[in-house]
Amino acid sequence: MPRGASPKREREYEELKEEFEREGRYPGREEEVAARIVNKQRAQLPETESAPEEDRRARPGESGLPIARYEHLTVAQIRARLHGLSYIQLRALELHERAHKNRSTLLQLLQRRIHH
Numbered sequence: 882m883p884r885g886a887s888p889k890r891e892r893e894y895e896e897l898k899e900e901f902e903r904e905g906r907y908p909g910r911e912e913e914v915a916a917r918i919v920n921k922q923r924a925q926l927p928e929t930e931s932a933p934e935e936d937r938r939a940r941p942g943e944s945g946l947p948i949a950r951y952e953h954l955t956v957a958q959i960r961a962r963l964h965g966l967s968y969i970q971l972r973a974l975e976l977h978e979r980a981h982k983n984r985s986t987l988l989q990l991l992q993r994r995i996h997h
Contacts, residue, residue, distance in 0.1 A: 886923065894919045946977055956987045963994060971995045 886894070897915035901907050907914045947970040948954070948962045963971070975991040978984060 886919070890919050890923060893922075946973060948974065951977070952981070956984060956990070959987060960990060963990070966994075968995060 894915050897918055898911050901911040901914060947966055948959060951959065951974070954962075959974075963974075966974075971991055971994050975988065975995065978987055978991065
């Protein structure tokens with residue numbers, strides 16, 4: 882792991898490496914793959930120095946979506962934040978989801994909320 886990684890990321894790296902070794906995945910490359918996964922997460926969630934300054938300063942809602950940091954939330958976390966959103970906000974989430982992650986369970990949930 883590169884210097885400057887948080888203790889949480891260090892733990893994730895160790896857990897991934899051990900999981901890959903236990904399961905026999907990526908033989909001989911467990912450390913490399915685990916490091917790549919953790920570093921990708923660090924870059925996506927502006928934790929690295931290479932992350933643009935504007936991303937590190939991001940405030941809720943700047944993505945144009947009604948749920949802050951939507952791209953980094955799980956289906957369960959998004960479900961918990963849907964209450965009180967308008968038809969237009971739900972539709973915006975549905976369109977964004979279709980264009981990006983396209984998670985079927987979330988799309989079904991959004992469609993039920995939209996058509997309810």
